[in-house]
Amino acid sequence: MNMMHQAKFGVRLLELVGVAVILFISLFPFYWMVSSSLKPAKEIFASPPTWIPSEITFENYRNLLSSGPNFARYFLNSAIIASGTVILTLIFAIAAAYAFSRYRFRGNKPLSLGFLATQFFPLTVVMIPLYMTISRLGLYNSYLGLIISYLVFALPLAVWLLIGVFESIPKELEEAAIVDGCTRAQALWKITLPLSSSGIAAVAIYVFMLAWNEFILALVLTSEDSMRTIQVGMASFFDQYGTRYDLLMSAGTLTSIPVVILFFFMQKQFVRGALAGAVKG
Amino acid sequence: MKLHQGWRRLTPYGLVLPSVIVMCLIMLYPFVKTVEFSLRDYTLYSSHRPFVGLANFAKVMKAEWFGVVFKNTLAWSFWSMLFQMIMGLSVALFLHRPIPGARVVRSLVLLPWVMPGVVVSTIWPMLLSPLFGPVNDALLRLGLIQEPITFLGNIRTAMPSVISANVWSGFPFWVLMVTAGLQNIPDELYEAAAIDGANKWQQFRYVTLPHLSLILNITAVLSFIWSFNNLTLIFVMTKGGPLYFTRTMPLQIYFSGFQQHQIGQASALAVITFVFIAVAVFSYLRMTRRQEM
DSSP: OHHHHHHHHHHHHHHHHHHHHHHHHHHHHHHHHHHHHTSOHHHHTOSSOOSSOSSOOOHHHHHHHHSSSOHHHHHHHHHHHHHHHHHHHHHHHHHHHHHHHHOOOTTHHHHHHHHHHGGGOOHHHHHHHHHHHHHHTTOTTSHHHHHHHHHHHHHHHHHHHHHHHHHTSOHHHHHHHHHTTOOHHHHIIIIIHHHTHHHHHHHHHHHHHHHHHOOHHHHHHOOSGGGOOHHHHHHHHHHHHSSOHHHHHHHHHHHHHHHHHHHHHTHHHHHHHHHHHHHHO | OHHHHHHHHHHHHHHHHHHHHHHIIIIIHHHHHHHHHHTBOOOTTOSOOOBOTTHHHHHHHHSHHHHHHHHHHHHHHHHHHHHHHHHHHHHHHHHHSOOTTHHHHHHHHTHHHHSOHHHHHHHHHHHTOTTTOHHHHHHHHTTSOSSOOOTTTSTTTHHHHHHHHHHHHHHHHHHHHHHHHHHTSOHHHHHHHHHTTOOHHHHIIIIIHHHHHHHHHHHHHHHHHHHHHOOHHHHHHTTTOSTTTTOOHHHHHHIIIIISOOHHHHHHHHHHHHHHHHHHHHHHHHHHHHHHO
Protein backbone atom coordinates (compact mmCIF):
# COMPACT_ATOMS: atom_id res chain seq x y z
CA MET A 1 0.00 0.00 0.00
CA ASN A 2 2.71 2.36 1.05
CA MET A 3 4.71 1.56 -2.07
CA MET A 4 1.72 2.36 -4.26
CA HIS A 5 1.30 5.68 -2.50
CA GLN A 6 4.92 6.45 -3.11
CA ALA A 7 4.70 5.50 -6.76
CA LYS A 8 1.64 7.69 -7.20
CA PHE A 9 3.40 10.56 -5.46
CA GLY A 10 6.37 10.09 -7.79
CA VAL A 11 4.14 10.27 -10.86
CA ARG A 12 2.44 13.41 -9.56
CA LEU A 13 5.82 15.00 -8.94
CA LEU A 14 7.00 14.15 -12.45
CA GLU A 15 3.81 15.61 -13.88
CA LEU A 16 4.35 18.79 -11.92
CA VAL A 17 7.90 19.09 -13.22
CA GLY A 18 6.64 18.47 -16.76
CA VAL A 19 4.01 21.20 -16.47
CA ALA A 20 6.61 23.58 -15.05
CA VAL A 21 9.01 22.93 -17.92
CA ILE A 22 6.30 23.39 -20.54
CA LEU A 23 5.09 26.63 -19.00
CA PHE A 24 8.64 27.91 -18.63
CA ILE A 25 9.42 27.32 -22.31
CA SER A 26 6.18 28.88 -23.54
CA LEU A 27 6.04 31.84 -21.20
CA PHE A 28 9.60 32.81 -20.32
CA PRO A 29 10.12 34.95 -23.44
CA PHE A 30 6.93 36.86 -22.53
CA TYR A 31 8.05 37.24 -18.99
CA TRP A 32 11.35 38.63 -20.20
CA MET A 33 9.67 41.11 -22.54
CA VAL A 34 7.14 42.39 -20.01
CA SER A 35 9.52 42.47 -17.06
CA SER A 36 12.19 44.23 -19.13
CA SER A 37 9.67 46.82 -20.26
CA LEU A 38 8.99 47.61 -16.59
CA LYS A 39 12.66 47.89 -15.56
CA PRO A 40 14.41 51.24 -15.31
CA ALA A 41 16.25 51.73 -18.63
CA LYS A 42 19.72 51.46 -17.12
CA GLU A 43 18.83 48.15 -15.51
CA ILE A 44 17.85 46.70 -18.91
CA PHE A 45 21.37 47.38 -20.10
CA ALA A 46 23.04 45.94 -17.03
CA SER A 47 25.40 43.05 -17.62
CA PRO A 48 24.83 40.46 -16.20
CA PRO A 49 21.07 40.98 -16.45
CA THR A 50 18.70 41.00 -13.47
CA TRP A 51 16.15 38.21 -13.68
CA ILE A 52 13.62 40.10 -11.55
CA PRO A 53 13.20 43.88 -11.90
CA SER A 54 14.63 45.71 -8.89
CA GLU A 55 11.88 48.29 -9.20
CA ILE A 56 8.81 48.67 -11.40
CA THR A 57 8.56 51.79 -13.51
CA PHE A 58 6.61 52.97 -16.53
CA GLU A 59 9.35 55.32 -17.76
CA ASN A 60 9.99 53.19 -20.87
CA TYR A 61 6.35 53.48 -21.86
CA ARG A 62 6.42 57.23 -21.29
CA ASN A 63 9.57 57.52 -23.40
CA LEU A 64 8.07 55.35 -26.10
CA LEU A 65 4.93 57.43 -26.42
CA SER A 66 6.62 60.81 -26.13
CA SER A 67 9.84 60.27 -28.11
CA GLY A 68 10.61 60.31 -31.84
CA PRO A 69 8.84 57.37 -33.46
CA ASN A 70 5.19 57.92 -34.01
CA PHE A 71 4.10 54.91 -32.02
CA ALA A 72 0.52 55.97 -31.27
CA ARG A 73 -0.02 56.65 -34.95
CA TYR A 74 1.29 53.20 -35.96
CA PHE A 75 -1.02 51.63 -33.43
CA LEU A 76 -3.99 53.54 -34.84
CA ASN A 77 -3.04 52.61 -38.41
CA SER A 78 -2.90 48.93 -37.52
CA ALA A 79 -6.25 49.12 -35.73
CA ILE A 80 -7.91 50.80 -38.72
CA ILE A 81 -6.39 48.39 -41.24
CA ALA A 82 -7.17 45.26 -39.21
CA SER A 83 -10.76 46.33 -38.51
CA GLY A 84 -11.28 47.34 -42.12
CA THR A 85 -9.94 43.97 -43.27
CA VAL A 86 -12.30 42.15 -40.91
CA ILE A 87 -15.37 44.05 -42.12
CA LEU A 88 -14.54 43.75 -45.80
CA THR A 89 -13.57 40.09 -45.52
CA LEU A 90 -16.79 39.25 -43.69
CA ILE A 91 -18.93 40.94 -46.37
CA PHE A 92 -17.15 39.20 -49.25
CA ALA A 93 -16.84 35.84 -47.50
CA ILE A 94 -20.41 35.69 -46.20
CA ALA A 95 -21.76 36.38 -49.68
CA ALA A 96 -19.52 33.81 -51.35
CA ALA A 97 -19.91 31.13 -48.68
CA TYR A 98 -23.68 31.59 -48.68
CA ALA A 99 -23.75 31.02 -52.44
CA PHE A 100 -21.50 27.95 -52.21
CA SER A 101 -23.51 26.39 -49.39
CA ARG A 102 -27.09 27.25 -50.43
CA TYR A 103 -27.16 27.30 -54.24
CA ARG A 104 -26.47 24.61 -56.77
CA PHE A 105 -24.91 26.28 -59.73
CA ARG A 106 -22.51 25.42 -62.48
CA GLY A 107 -18.98 26.09 -61.28
CA ASN A 108 -19.78 25.72 -57.58
CA LYS A 109 -17.26 22.92 -56.95
CA PRO A 110 -14.35 24.15 -59.12
CA LEU A 111 -14.71 27.69 -57.82
CA SER A 112 -14.80 26.71 -54.16
CA LEU A 113 -11.85 24.36 -54.73
CA GLY A 114 -10.07 27.23 -56.46
CA PHE A 115 -10.43 29.29 -53.31
CA LEU A 116 -9.06 26.39 -51.31
CA ALA A 117 -6.03 26.05 -53.56
CA THR A 118 -4.95 29.68 -53.07
CA GLN A 119 -4.71 29.18 -49.31
CA PHE A 120 -1.03 28.31 -49.45
CA PHE A 121 -0.06 30.58 -52.24
CA PRO A 122 3.31 31.99 -51.22
CA LEU A 123 3.16 35.73 -50.80
CA THR A 124 6.70 36.16 -52.08
CA VAL A 125 5.69 34.73 -55.45
CA VAL A 126 3.32 37.64 -56.17
CA MET A 127 4.98 40.34 -54.06
CA ILE A 128 6.65 42.33 -56.84
CA PRO A 129 3.74 42.54 -59.34
CA LEU A 130 1.34 43.09 -56.44
CA TYR A 131 3.37 46.14 -55.45
CA MET A 132 3.12 47.38 -59.06
CA THR A 133 -0.63 46.71 -59.27
CA ILE A 134 -1.35 48.48 -56.01
CA SER A 135 0.79 51.44 -57.11
CA ARG A 136 -0.97 51.62 -60.47
CA LEU A 137 -4.35 51.61 -58.74
CA GLY A 138 -3.15 54.63 -56.76
CA LEU A 139 -3.38 52.66 -53.51
CA TYR A 140 0.31 52.75 -52.52
CA ASN A 141 0.63 54.30 -49.05
CA SER A 142 -3.07 53.97 -48.37
CA TYR A 143 -5.21 52.03 -45.90
CA LEU A 144 -7.29 50.62 -48.73
CA GLY A 145 -4.25 49.19 -50.53
CA LEU A 146 -3.33 47.11 -47.48
CA ILE A 147 -6.92 46.24 -46.66
CA ILE A 148 -7.67 44.73 -50.07
CA SER A 149 -4.35 42.89 -50.11
CA TYR A 150 -5.07 41.36 -46.71
CA LEU A 151 -8.61 40.65 -47.85
CA VAL A 152 -7.26 38.42 -50.57
CA PHE A 153 -4.99 36.49 -48.24
CA ALA A 154 -7.76 36.09 -45.65
CA LEU A 155 -10.59 35.20 -48.04
CA PRO A 156 -9.82 31.52 -48.80
CA LEU A 157 -9.83 30.55 -45.15
CA ALA A 158 -12.82 32.76 -44.34
CA VAL A 159 -14.90 31.33 -47.18
CA TRP A 160 -14.07 27.74 -46.27
CA LEU A 161 -14.82 28.26 -42.61
CA LEU A 162 -18.14 29.93 -43.36
CA ILE A 163 -19.23 27.26 -45.84
CA GLY A 164 -18.86 24.79 -42.97
CA VAL A 165 -20.76 27.08 -40.63
CA PHE A 166 -23.66 27.64 -43.02
CA GLU A 167 -23.90 23.98 -43.91
CA SER A 168 -24.34 23.14 -40.25
CA ILE A 169 -27.51 25.27 -40.14
CA PRO A 170 -30.57 23.48 -41.58
CA LYS A 171 -31.86 24.94 -44.82
CA GLU A 172 -35.40 24.23 -43.59
CA LEU A 173 -35.24 27.08 -41.08
CA GLU A 174 -34.76 29.59 -43.87
CA GLU A 175 -37.36 27.91 -46.03
CA ALA A 176 -39.89 28.10 -43.20
CA ALA A 177 -39.19 31.80 -42.81
CA ILE A 178 -39.66 32.32 -46.54
CA VAL A 179 -42.98 30.48 -46.40
CA ASP A 180 -43.94 32.86 -43.57
CA GLY A 181 -43.35 35.78 -45.90
CA CYS A 182 -39.69 36.71 -45.44
CA THR A 183 -37.58 37.44 -48.47
CA ARG A 184 -34.46 35.33 -48.91
CA ALA A 185 -32.28 38.24 -47.76
CA GLN A 186 -34.41 38.73 -44.66
CA ALA A 187 -34.19 35.03 -43.89
CA LEU A 188 -30.41 35.23 -44.14
CA TRP A 189 -30.25 38.35 -42.01
CA LYS A 190 -32.72 37.27 -39.33
CA ILE A 191 -32.19 33.50 -39.12
CA THR A 192 -28.95 32.21 -40.60
CA LEU A 193 -26.54 34.98 -39.58
CA PRO A 194 -27.60 35.11 -35.91
CA LEU A 195 -27.34 31.33 -35.72
CA SER A 196 -23.84 31.44 -37.20
CA SER A 197 -22.62 34.21 -34.91
CA SER A 198 -19.99 32.11 -33.12
CA GLY A 199 -18.60 30.83 -36.41
CA ILE A 200 -18.53 34.35 -37.79
CA ALA A 201 -16.76 35.53 -34.64
CA ALA A 202 -14.13 32.83 -35.18
CA VAL A 203 -13.52 34.10 -38.70
CA ALA A 204 -13.41 37.71 -37.53
CA ILE A 205 -10.79 36.98 -34.88
CA TYR A 206 -8.68 34.95 -37.21
CA VAL A 207 -8.72 37.68 -39.85
CA PHE A 208 -8.04 40.42 -37.31
CA MET A 209 -4.96 38.62 -36.03
CA LEU A 210 -3.74 37.91 -39.53
CA ALA A 211 -3.99 41.59 -40.46
CA TRP A 212 -2.66 42.88 -37.13
CA ASN A 213 0.38 40.59 -37.22
CA GLU A 214 1.27 40.89 -40.92
CA PHE A 215 4.59 42.49 -41.72
CA ILE A 216 5.97 41.96 -45.22
CA LEU A 217 3.07 43.37 -47.26
CA ALA A 218 2.82 46.33 -44.93
CA LEU A 219 6.52 46.92 -45.47
CA VAL A 220 6.29 46.69 -49.25
CA LEU A 221 3.07 48.65 -49.75
CA THR A 222 3.83 51.68 -47.59
CA SER A 223 6.74 54.08 -47.36
CA GLU A 224 5.44 57.15 -45.53
CA ASP A 225 6.03 57.20 -41.82
CA SER A 226 2.45 58.27 -41.17
CA MET A 227 1.11 55.17 -42.95
CA ARG A 228 3.25 52.60 -41.17
CA THR A 229 1.60 49.77 -39.29
CA ILE A 230 2.75 48.86 -35.83
CA GLN A 231 4.72 45.87 -37.13
CA VAL A 232 6.63 47.93 -39.69
CA GLY A 233 7.11 50.63 -37.07
CA MET A 234 8.63 48.16 -34.63
CA ALA A 235 10.89 46.59 -37.24
CA SER A 236 12.21 49.96 -38.39
CA PHE A 237 12.73 50.81 -34.78
CA PHE A 238 14.84 47.70 -34.39
CA ASP A 239 16.93 48.66 -37.43
CA GLN A 240 17.32 52.29 -36.47
CA TYR A 241 18.05 52.04 -32.80
CA GLY A 242 19.65 48.60 -32.82
CA THR A 243 19.54 47.56 -29.24
CA ARG A 244 17.16 50.10 -27.73
CA TYR A 245 15.49 47.25 -25.87
CA ASP A 246 13.90 49.68 -23.42
CA LEU A 247 11.69 51.06 -26.20
CA LEU A 248 11.39 47.76 -28.09
CA MET A 249 10.19 45.71 -25.14
CA SER A 250 7.52 48.24 -24.18
CA ALA A 251 6.45 48.54 -27.82
CA GLY A 252 6.32 44.75 -28.09
CA THR A 253 4.20 44.50 -24.96
CA LEU A 254 1.71 47.08 -26.24
CA THR A 255 1.57 45.40 -29.66
CA SER A 256 0.83 42.02 -28.10
CA ILE A 257 -1.94 43.22 -25.79
CA PRO A 258 -4.76 43.22 -28.39
CA VAL A 259 -3.94 39.72 -29.70
CA VAL A 260 -3.51 38.27 -26.24
CA ILE A 261 -6.83 39.75 -25.06
CA LEU A 262 -8.65 38.57 -28.17
CA PHE A 263 -7.08 35.17 -27.82
CA PHE A 264 -8.14 34.65 -24.22
CA PHE A 265 -11.66 35.96 -24.61
CA MET A 266 -12.44 34.07 -27.76
CA GLN A 267 -10.16 31.09 -27.37
CA LYS A 268 -12.72 28.46 -28.24
CA GLN A 269 -13.70 30.16 -31.47
CA PHE A 270 -10.09 30.86 -32.29
CA VAL A 271 -8.98 27.27 -31.86
CA ARG A 272 -11.96 26.12 -33.89
CA GLY A 273 -11.07 28.54 -36.66
CA ALA A 274 -7.43 27.52 -36.68
CA LEU A 275 -8.22 23.80 -36.78
CA ALA A 276 -10.87 24.07 -39.46
CA GLY A 277 -8.57 26.24 -41.52
CA ALA A 278 -5.74 23.77 -41.34
CA VAL A 279 -7.76 20.62 -41.82
CA LYS A 280 -9.91 21.95 -44.62
CA GLY A 281 -7.14 23.96 -46.16
CA MET B 1 -42.20 34.53 -64.11
CA LYS B 2 -39.58 33.18 -66.44
CA LEU B 3 -37.58 36.36 -66.31
CA HIS B 4 -37.75 36.27 -62.53
CA GLN B 5 -36.34 32.75 -62.49
CA GLY B 6 -33.59 33.76 -64.86
CA TRP B 7 -32.47 36.42 -62.41
CA ARG B 8 -32.66 33.97 -59.55
CA ARG B 9 -30.31 31.67 -61.37
CA LEU B 10 -27.78 34.49 -61.52
CA THR B 11 -27.95 35.24 -57.78
CA PRO B 12 -25.18 32.82 -56.70
CA TYR B 13 -22.85 34.19 -59.36
CA GLY B 14 -23.55 37.70 -58.15
CA LEU B 15 -22.69 36.65 -54.60
CA VAL B 16 -19.44 34.96 -55.59
CA LEU B 17 -18.35 37.53 -58.15
CA PRO B 18 -16.86 40.20 -55.83
CA SER B 19 -14.57 37.61 -54.21
CA VAL B 20 -13.55 36.19 -57.57
CA ILE B 21 -12.72 39.66 -58.88
CA VAL B 22 -10.46 40.63 -55.98
CA MET B 23 -8.77 37.24 -56.03
CA CYS B 24 -8.02 37.65 -59.73
CA LEU B 25 -6.82 41.21 -59.31
CA ILE B 26 -4.60 40.70 -56.28
CA MET B 27 -3.49 37.08 -56.70
CA LEU B 28 -4.00 35.67 -60.18
CA TYR B 29 -3.01 38.73 -62.21
CA PRO B 30 0.20 39.35 -60.23
CA PHE B 31 1.03 35.66 -60.55
CA VAL B 32 0.69 35.76 -64.34
CA LYS B 33 2.85 38.88 -64.27
CA THR B 34 5.50 37.11 -62.21
CA VAL B 35 5.70 34.36 -64.80
CA GLU B 36 5.88 36.95 -67.58
CA PHE B 37 8.60 39.00 -65.85
CA SER B 38 10.64 35.86 -65.27
CA LEU B 39 10.90 35.46 -69.04
CA ARG B 40 11.98 39.03 -69.72
CA ASP B 41 15.16 41.01 -69.24
CA TYR B 42 13.65 43.38 -66.73
CA THR B 43 15.46 45.72 -64.39
CA LEU B 44 13.81 48.74 -62.82
CA TYR B 45 15.10 51.36 -65.24
CA SER B 46 14.94 49.37 -68.45
CA SER B 47 12.31 50.88 -70.72
CA HIS B 48 12.76 48.08 -73.21
CA ARG B 49 12.09 44.65 -71.71
CA PRO B 50 12.96 42.02 -74.30
CA PHE B 51 11.78 38.44 -74.04
CA VAL B 52 14.77 36.31 -73.10
CA GLY B 53 13.31 32.85 -72.61
CA LEU B 54 14.83 31.01 -69.69
CA ALA B 55 17.93 33.21 -69.43
CA ASN B 56 16.89 34.55 -65.99
CA PHE B 57 16.49 31.01 -64.69
CA ALA B 58 19.88 30.05 -66.03
CA LYS B 59 21.44 33.15 -64.52
CA VAL B 60 20.05 32.69 -60.99
CA MET B 61 20.69 28.96 -60.94
CA LYS B 62 24.30 29.53 -61.95
CA ALA B 63 24.80 32.29 -59.38
CA GLU B 64 27.23 31.30 -56.64
CA TRP B 65 24.68 32.04 -53.92
CA PHE B 66 21.88 29.93 -55.39
CA GLY B 67 22.98 26.61 -53.92
CA VAL B 68 23.64 28.17 -50.53
CA VAL B 69 20.31 29.97 -50.42
CA PHE B 70 18.41 26.88 -51.48
CA LYS B 71 20.21 24.78 -48.90
CA ASN B 72 19.52 27.41 -46.23
CA THR B 73 15.84 27.42 -47.12
CA LEU B 74 15.58 23.66 -46.88
CA ALA B 75 17.55 23.54 -43.63
CA TRP B 76 15.48 26.34 -42.09
CA SER B 77 12.16 24.71 -43.10
CA PHE B 78 13.14 21.15 -42.29
CA TRP B 79 14.74 21.69 -38.88
CA SER B 80 11.99 24.09 -37.84
CA MET B 81 9.37 21.53 -38.80
CA LEU B 82 11.19 18.67 -37.07
CA PHE B 83 11.74 20.44 -33.76
CA GLN B 84 8.25 21.93 -33.77
CA MET B 85 6.96 18.39 -34.21
CA ILE B 86 9.09 16.92 -31.44
CA MET B 87 8.05 19.66 -29.02
CA GLY B 88 4.42 19.84 -30.08
CA LEU B 89 3.96 16.08 -30.04
CA SER B 90 5.53 15.63 -26.60
CA VAL B 91 3.59 18.54 -25.08
CA ALA B 92 0.28 17.34 -26.56
CA LEU B 93 0.83 13.74 -25.43
CA PHE B 94 1.89 14.88 -21.97
CA LEU B 95 -1.11 17.17 -21.51
CA HIS B 96 -3.49 14.51 -22.77
CA ARG B 97 -2.95 12.64 -19.49
CA PRO B 98 -5.39 13.43 -16.70
CA ILE B 99 -3.31 16.16 -15.11
CA PRO B 100 -4.98 18.79 -12.92
CA GLY B 101 -4.96 22.10 -14.78
CA ALA B 102 -4.07 20.53 -18.13
CA ARG B 103 -6.68 22.63 -19.91
CA VAL B 104 -5.30 25.91 -18.62
CA VAL B 105 -1.77 24.86 -19.51
CA ARG B 106 -2.91 23.82 -22.97
CA SER B 107 -4.30 27.27 -23.64
CA LEU B 108 -1.27 29.10 -22.20
CA VAL B 109 0.97 27.01 -24.45
CA LEU B 110 -0.79 28.43 -27.52
CA LEU B 111 0.26 31.98 -26.70
CA PRO B 112 3.57 32.04 -28.59
CA TRP B 113 1.66 31.12 -31.72
CA VAL B 114 -0.58 34.20 -31.70
CA MET B 115 2.32 36.59 -31.13
CA PRO B 116 3.15 38.90 -34.03
CA GLY B 117 6.24 37.71 -35.89
CA VAL B 118 7.94 41.08 -35.47
CA VAL B 119 7.52 40.93 -31.69
CA VAL B 120 8.97 37.40 -31.63
CA SER B 121 11.89 38.67 -33.70
CA THR B 122 12.66 41.44 -31.24
CA ILE B 123 12.30 39.34 -28.09
CA TRP B 124 14.66 36.61 -29.25
CA PRO B 125 17.65 38.82 -30.08
CA MET B 126 17.32 40.21 -26.57
CA LEU B 127 17.11 36.74 -25.00
CA LEU B 128 20.22 35.74 -26.97
CA SER B 129 22.14 38.98 -26.47
CA PRO B 130 25.75 38.37 -25.41
CA LEU B 131 25.66 41.33 -23.02
CA PHE B 132 22.28 41.49 -21.31
CA GLY B 133 20.51 38.32 -22.45
CA PRO B 134 19.39 35.69 -19.95
CA VAL B 135 20.47 32.75 -22.12
CA ASN B 136 24.16 33.65 -22.04
CA ASP B 137 23.86 34.59 -18.38
CA ALA B 138 22.37 31.20 -17.51
CA LEU B 139 24.97 29.30 -19.57
CA LEU B 140 27.78 31.26 -17.92
CA ARG B 141 26.44 30.68 -14.41
CA LEU B 142 26.04 26.97 -15.07
CA GLY B 143 29.63 26.90 -16.26
CA LEU B 144 28.67 25.51 -19.66
CA ILE B 145 30.51 28.31 -21.47
CA GLN B 146 33.42 30.56 -20.49
CA GLU B 147 32.71 33.44 -22.86
CA PRO B 148 29.32 34.83 -23.89
CA ILE B 149 28.24 33.67 -27.36
CA THR B 150 27.14 36.16 -30.01
CA PHE B 151 24.41 33.80 -31.15
CA LEU B 152 23.03 35.84 -34.04
CA GLY B 153 26.39 37.16 -35.22
CA ASN B 154 28.30 33.90 -35.39
CA ILE B 155 28.17 31.94 -38.65
CA ARG B 156 27.80 28.64 -36.81
CA THR B 157 25.08 29.68 -34.35
CA ALA B 158 23.03 32.13 -36.43
CA MET B 159 20.90 29.56 -38.24
CA PRO B 160 20.19 27.44 -35.14
CA SER B 161 19.24 30.66 -33.31
CA VAL B 162 16.67 31.84 -35.86
CA ILE B 163 15.35 28.28 -36.04
CA SER B 164 14.90 28.30 -32.25
CA ALA B 165 12.76 31.43 -32.47
CA ASN B 166 10.71 29.82 -35.24
CA VAL B 167 10.30 26.61 -33.27
CA TRP B 168 9.10 28.57 -30.26
CA SER B 169 6.53 30.47 -32.27
CA GLY B 170 5.38 27.46 -34.29
CA PHE B 171 5.24 24.45 -31.95
CA PRO B 172 1.86 25.42 -30.42
CA PHE B 173 0.20 24.72 -33.74
CA TRP B 174 1.40 21.12 -33.44
CA VAL B 175 -0.02 20.97 -29.92
CA LEU B 176 -3.36 22.12 -31.30
CA MET B 177 -3.43 19.61 -34.15
CA VAL B 178 -2.15 16.62 -32.18
CA THR B 179 -4.56 17.33 -29.31
CA ALA B 180 -7.46 17.37 -31.77
CA GLY B 181 -6.19 14.09 -33.21
CA LEU B 182 -5.85 12.47 -29.77
CA GLN B 183 -9.38 13.46 -28.82
CA ASN B 184 -10.68 11.66 -31.89
CA ILE B 185 -9.27 8.28 -30.82
CA PRO B 186 -12.08 6.29 -29.15
CA ASP B 187 -11.29 5.15 -25.59
CA GLU B 188 -12.59 1.67 -26.41
CA LEU B 189 -9.53 1.05 -28.56
CA TYR B 190 -7.25 1.52 -25.57
CA GLU B 191 -9.48 -0.63 -23.42
CA ALA B 192 -9.47 -3.39 -26.03
CA ALA B 193 -5.69 -3.14 -26.35
CA ALA B 194 -5.32 -3.29 -22.57
CA ILE B 195 -7.51 -6.41 -22.42
CA ASP B 196 -5.29 -7.98 -25.07
CA GLY B 197 -2.38 -7.37 -22.73
CA ALA B 198 -0.76 -4.39 -24.47
CA ASN B 199 1.39 -2.27 -22.19
CA LYS B 200 1.49 1.55 -22.33
CA TRP B 201 4.24 1.65 -24.94
CA GLN B 202 2.49 -0.92 -27.12
CA GLN B 203 -0.77 1.02 -26.81
CA PHE B 204 1.05 4.11 -27.98
CA ARG B 205 2.81 2.27 -30.79
CA TYR B 206 -0.18 0.32 -32.11
CA VAL B 207 -3.17 2.52 -31.22
CA THR B 208 -2.09 6.15 -30.87
CA LEU B 209 0.53 6.45 -33.60
CA PRO B 210 -1.47 4.83 -36.44
CA HIS B 211 -4.42 7.09 -35.62
CA LEU B 212 -2.24 10.17 -35.52
CA SER B 213 -0.23 9.41 -38.63
CA LEU B 214 -2.52 11.29 -41.00
CA ILE B 215 -2.67 14.38 -38.83
CA LEU B 216 1.09 14.27 -38.30
CA ASN B 217 1.64 14.10 -42.05
CA ILE B 218 -0.72 16.97 -42.77
CA THR B 219 0.76 19.13 -40.03
CA ALA B 220 4.27 18.34 -41.21
CA VAL B 221 3.53 19.57 -44.73
CA LEU B 222 1.74 22.66 -43.40
CA SER B 223 4.47 23.64 -41.02
CA PHE B 224 7.15 23.01 -43.64
CA ILE B 225 5.38 25.32 -46.10
CA TRP B 226 4.78 27.98 -43.47
CA SER B 227 8.42 28.06 -42.47
CA PHE B 228 9.49 27.97 -46.10
CA ASN B 229 7.40 31.07 -46.84
CA ASN B 230 8.10 32.85 -43.57
CA LEU B 231 10.13 35.93 -44.28
CA THR B 232 9.43 38.02 -41.19
CA LEU B 233 11.58 36.30 -38.56
CA ILE B 234 14.79 36.17 -40.55
CA PHE B 235 14.17 39.56 -42.12
CA VAL B 236 13.96 41.29 -38.77
CA MET B 237 16.47 39.23 -36.78
CA THR B 238 19.43 38.83 -39.12
CA LYS B 239 18.60 40.23 -42.57
CA GLY B 240 20.05 36.97 -43.85
CA GLY B 241 23.38 37.52 -42.14
CA PRO B 242 26.03 37.07 -40.93
CA LEU B 243 27.17 37.16 -44.59
CA TYR B 244 24.60 34.88 -46.29
CA PHE B 245 24.38 32.23 -43.58
CA THR B 246 20.67 32.69 -42.86
CA ARG B 247 19.57 33.97 -46.26
CA THR B 248 16.56 32.02 -47.52
CA MET B 249 14.70 32.09 -50.83
CA PRO B 250 11.93 34.56 -49.86
CA LEU B 251 14.56 36.92 -48.50
CA GLN B 252 16.60 36.58 -51.69
CA ILE B 253 13.49 37.39 -53.76
CA TYR B 254 12.92 40.48 -51.63
CA PHE B 255 16.53 41.62 -51.99
CA SER B 256 16.77 40.92 -55.72
CA GLY B 257 13.45 42.58 -56.44
CA PHE B 258 13.16 45.50 -54.06
CA GLN B 259 16.79 46.39 -53.40
CA GLN B 260 18.72 45.40 -56.51
CA HIS B 261 15.71 45.97 -58.79
CA GLN B 262 16.49 42.80 -60.75
CA ILE B 263 12.80 42.20 -61.42
CA GLY B 264 13.41 39.49 -64.04
CA GLN B 265 15.72 37.43 -61.86
CA ALA B 266 13.62 37.91 -58.73
CA SER B 267 10.60 36.69 -60.70
CA ALA B 268 12.52 33.63 -61.87
CA LEU B 269 13.30 32.83 -58.24
CA ALA B 270 9.63 33.32 -57.40
CA VAL B 271 8.59 30.86 -60.10
CA ILE B 272 11.10 28.31 -58.82
CA THR B 273 9.69 28.77 -55.31
CA PHE B 274 6.18 28.36 -56.63
CA VAL B 275 6.96 25.08 -58.37
CA PHE B 276 8.59 23.75 -55.24
CA ILE B 277 5.64 24.74 -53.03
CA ALA B 278 3.12 23.44 -55.58
CA VAL B 279 4.68 19.98 -55.37
CA ALA B 280 4.42 20.12 -51.56
CA VAL B 281 0.79 21.29 -51.64
CA PHE B 282 -0.08 18.64 -54.18
CA SER B 283 1.22 15.90 -51.92
CA TYR B 284 -0.70 17.53 -49.08
CA LEU B 285 -3.99 17.56 -50.99
CA ARG B 286 -3.51 13.93 -51.92
CA MET B 287 -3.21 13.10 -48.25
CA THR B 288 -6.42 14.93 -47.31
CA ARG B 289 -8.19 13.25 -50.22
CA ARG B 290 -7.23 9.89 -48.80
CA GLN B 291 -8.61 10.97 -45.43
CA GLU B 292 -12.02 11.75 -46.95
CA MET B 293 -12.18 8.26 -48.42
